[in-house]
Amino acid sequence: MANELNGRTIAFLAAPEGTEQVELTEPWNAILEAGGTPKLISTSGGEIRGFNHLDKGDTFPVDATVDEARAGDYTGLVLPGGVANPDFLRQNERAVAFVKEFFDTGKPVAAICHAPWTLVEADAVRDRRLTSFPSLRTDITNAGGNWVDEEVAVCSGGANTLVTSRKPDDLPAFNKTAVETFAK
DSSP states (O other): OTTTTTTOEEEEEOOSEEEEHHHHHHHHHHHHHTTOEEEEEESSSSEEEEEETTEEEEEEEOSEETTTOOGGGOSEEEEOOOSHHHHHHTTOHHHHHHHHHHHHTTOOEEEETTTHHHHHHTTOOTTOEEOOOGGGHHHHHHTTOEEOOOSEEEEOSSSSOEEEESSGGGHHHHHHHHHHHHHO
């Protein structure tokens, strides 16, 4: 299991601030433990600041900006949540386009908590089965998605595989399923 992602690079897209830290660090560590290479992509260079709910957390160095990154350079994409993170991302045209590239090229995407807001903006939830933090249910439904209340939802009913989870408590299942999906 430790080498199932050898040679695979996974993009993590996060805004400069507002990312729920545990939803960044735990999937990041799962990718590393599986032998993969995680790369942090953001809307600006330098570093991002994680948050522990509403309290400032640690900082993390950015590997590339959305202006530099292309989906073709990565095996898959992880979208961590946090309330502010996806709200910032969905207002950035290049960030939304970067997310859409993964769907357009059939590459797997894993999104947790509030991250599906960015998927809604990328018009990537229509006719897809997914979950999220419960407060996004109406947004997902209005965007044509089929919202479910499950620990982890996997949808292969589109051009790519979409893995989603609701909240930090779901991280063990989310991480396991994302790694398995990225390994295919």
